[in-house]
Each structure stands twice: as C-alpha cells, then as structure tokens.
Amino acid sequence: MTETFETSSVPDERNAWRGRPALQQPKYEDYQELNQVTSDLKTRPPLVFAGEVDKLSRSLAAAAEGKSFILTGGDCAETFVGSTADKIRAKIQTILQMSVVISYGASMPVVKIGRIAGQYSKPRSADLETRNGISLPSYRGDAVNGFGFTAEERRPDPHRLMEMYQRSATSLNLIRAFTRGGYADLRQVHNWNRGFTDNPAYARYENLAGEIDRALRFMEAVGSDFEAISFVDLYSAHEALLLEYEDAMTRVDSRTGDLYNTSAHYLWIGERTRQLDGAHVQQCASVRNPIGVKLGPTATAEDVIALSKVINPNNEIGRLSLITRMGAKQIYERLPQLVREVKAAGIPVLWICDPMHGNTVTSGTGYKTRRFDDIMNEVAAFFEIVVNEGAIPGGIHVELTGDDVTEVLGGAEELTEDALADNYETLVDPRLNHQQSLELAFLVAQMLGKC
Ligand SMILES: O=C[C@H](O)[C@H](O)COP(=O)(O)O
Ligand SMILES: C=C(OP(=O)(O)O)C(=O)O
Numbered sequence: 001m002t003e004t005f006e007t008s009s010v011p012d013e014r015n016a017w018r019g020r021p022a023l024q025q026p027k028y029e030d031y032q033e034l035n036q037v038t039s040d041l042k043t044r045p046p047l048v049f050a051g052e053v054d055k056l057s058r059s060l061a062a063a064a065e066g067k068s069f070i071l072t073g074g075d076c077a078e079t080f081v082g083s084t085a086d087k088i089r090a091k092i093q094t095i096l097q098m099s100v101v102i103s104y105g106a107s108m109p110v111v112k113i114g115r116i117a118g119q120y121s122k123p124r125s126a127d128l129e130t131r132n133g134i135s136l137p138s139y140r141g142d143a144v145n146g147f148g149f150t151a152e153e154r155r156p157d158p159h160r161l162m163e164m165y166q167r168s169a170t171s172l173n174l175i176r177a178f179t180r181g182g183y184a185d186l187r188q189v190h191n192w193n194r195g196f197t198d199n200p201a202y203a204r205y206e207n208l209a210g211e212i213d214r215a216l217r218f219m220e221a222v223g224s225d226f227e228a229i230s231f232v233d234l235y236s237a238h239e240a241l242l243l244e245y246e247d248a249m250t251r252v253d254s255r256t257g258d259l260y261n262t263s264a265h266y267l268w269i270g271e272r273t274r275q276l277d278g279a280h281v282q283q284c285a286s287v288r289n290p291i292g293v294k295l296g297p298t299a300t301a302e303d304v305i306a307l308s309k310v311i312n313p314n315n316e317i318g319r320l321s322l323i324t325r326m327g328a329k330q331i332y333e334r335l336p337q338l339v340r341e342v343k344a345a346g347i348p349v350l351w352i353c354d355p356m357h358g359n360t361v362t363s364g365t366g367y368k369t370r371r372f373d374d375i376m377n378e379v380a381a382f383f384e385i386v387v388n389e390g391a392i393p394g395g396i397h398v399e400l401t402g403d404d405v406t407e408v409l410g411g412a413e414e415l416t417e418d419a420l421a422d423n424y425e426t427l428v429d430p431r432l433n434h435q436q437s438l439e440l441a442f443l444v445a446q447m448l449g450k451c
C-alpha cells in the first residue's frame, strides 16, 4: 500500500495529552491566533515519513543489542537565521566525520541523528529574565519568541510555529540532498577534513582518512560494489516540547492506522517535562516514533520502569532510549544503581550518554560554558559503568556545531575563559566546536573498541 497520511479518522490516543499538566509551554496572548496557525500546519505535508521512522526504529533496536552505535549531535537551540546552507553543511560534515572516526575505530556501524531541522524550542529554568531591573519573558527558542531583550521580541508569537515548519522543511531538503547527492560518499572522507593539520584532532583524522582511502582503493581494485558507501541516512531529531506544534504534525499512517509524529524521525522528552502523568509523556506515547527520555541525577529506576510502561507497553527493543545526563561529578554516584535496577526489571532500553547537560557552569567572565574535560570524563565513566553493570552503551547525544566557536573550555586547543568572548554564538547552551567534536569521537572509538 502506498504510504500516505490522513488527518481524517483520528484515533482517541491522539488527544490523550490534552488536559494533562503541560510544563514549559508558551503563554500566548491570543489562542485563536494559535488555532489558525495549527489548523494551517495540519494541512501541510509531513516532514518525515513513516517508513523512514520505522527504519530508524530498527537501527535503534540494533544499537540496544550492541550491534550499532547512535550518534546524535547538533545545536542546543537552532535559530532561524542560523539555518543556512553553510552552517547546516558544517554540522552534517562534523557528524559524518565523527561517525567515520567511531565506525572505523571501533568497527561498528554508526546511526547518525542530527539535532537539526526542528530543534527550535527550549525549556528554561526561569520564566523571566531580568536585566538592569527589567524583567521580560525568557527566550524559549525561535519557535516561541525572539532573543532580543525587548517586550515585543519576547512576546510568544504563534506564527513562529509556521516558520519552524518552513525552516525545518528547507533544512531537511538540504540534508536529503547532501546525504543522497554524493557529498556523504565515503570516498569524500579526505575532503571533509579542514583546517591545519598542526591541530591534533585534524592531524589524527587525516591519518585515519588516509587509511580509509587505501582500504577503499583496494576494495575498488578487487571490484567491490560501492552503492552502500555513496549515501548515508541522517535522521532528524528534536525535543518534543511544543505540544501544539507536535500535535499538528501528528498524522495517521494509512498503511497501519498508527499515529506518527511527522515533524522529525526521533523525538525526546526533556528532563524538565518527563513527569509520568504529564502531557509530554502522553503525547510521545501515542506515536510510533522512537522516543528518548532525558534522565538527570534525580531519576530513579521506579521512574524509568513507570515511564516504560506508558511509552513502551509492548517492550519493543529500541523504542525507548534513556539519555542520561548526570554530570561528571555525580555519574559514579547515580548511574550504576539506575542501570542495575533497570536491568533487573527486564525492560528493554537503549542507554545513551548526554555528557553536556550535567556539566554546565558559568565562567568567571559570565559565560554559560562547559569544561571539555568534564564532557570527556562523563563519556568515559558512562562506558565504564554501563559495561560494568552488564548493559550496553548504545550511543552519545551531544551539543555541537561545525563552526569554530569558542563556547566550551579546554580541548586540544586549550580554550581559556578569556577566549570564550572571541566567538561565542550560542543563544542557550555552549556547544563543542568542530575540532572538539572530533576529539570526542576519538575517545568514543577508543571506549567502544574496548567493549
Ligand atoms: O538545553 C537547555 C538548557 O539547559 C535549558 O534550556 C535550561 O537553560 P537555562 O537554565 O539557561 O534556562
Ligand atoms: C534542554 C536540554 O536537555 P535536558 O532536558 O537534559 O536539560 C537539551 O537537550 O538541550
């Protein structure tokens, strides 16, 4: 049967989230205006297709069994003006390079997922931001309001949801072109590198690319079929935060009658919105997309078991990923017991490490930043702990950019507090720059190789 999406006969689960407590939502002035936008969105074509989502689900199942590894990366908060061809290409290139480093180093297929084409909304710690005695609503991502510190900019505007859709569509179009049209061909492995090879990460990558090149030339010489290396699958992902947007993009798959959220392939529920009876959990439970849940240091095995009952009642492998973000200081205290008890409960989960969100600090110069060493230490600890408990370290989830930003302290180039000001671009959380991302990939390859 041809895959189409219909909005007509809508199953009841679709609306089950309504009426549940919904945290971190914009407070719109005019809900009629919101309804106009969401009615329009409901008529728009899906951004992703059920068949693609199902393919990703199978790959996540493989990762849960240790047969592949998940790499999720991209901005903390995408911006509309930052959704340009150059910036998206640089992010894709970074993800491709990291996955080559990991799969070559650890002989493991890497499933590539971008926090791209939809990561436009943010949960915030505080509803208001105060500067010089003036308080305004916090910036909640370009899908909600503007970053500029004026009342007008900070007013939540429902029309931004339509722009989120449009930007996501053009970004996905570009991703599809890059990953299908020759750019992602493994024979381009050298061309993805850039910068000077006196940079340790680039030099290391250059060596590895040389080895891959020789192997490919050998394969070519013996007449291998190169179809499989000429394109890659790069899936899209974002935090499923804005309930009305995600609802408008949820469609019935005509092949099966099942609901799919067609705004992205993979969706995750944030640490701040993972309440068992909350709207976010209910909404994600109703769709067939694979779902991730962020878990901070207060998460317990009881939380996870209860969440699994709601989100993954049939215990499908790969459907539920647990994205732990404990922080380098707390991981040894929190993660071992969590993994042990979840394993003892016998529920299938995919363990993923987010080494970013438990390691946020403010620099002496006032920047929101992270230490590269903390990030590396949390990843290394994650592997050690998960393996020790007899479970499988299935992936990493990181905030990165393909650009040479100065947002995370340290790394081979030893970025200092003073250097943060040079090229600090993020509107919310600090991201690994291009070379720090590669350095992390080498660590992952090493850790994975030991498993
Ligand atoms: O990824 C995002 C941030 O950690 C989250 O939005 C909270 O940030 P805040 O504490 O600056 O509000
Ligand atoms: C807000 C985020 O994470 P968490 O929900 O883990 O704080 C994020 O991934 O940007």
Ligand SMILES: [Mn+2]
Pocket: 076, 077, 357, 399, 428, 429
């Ligand atoms: Mn973030």
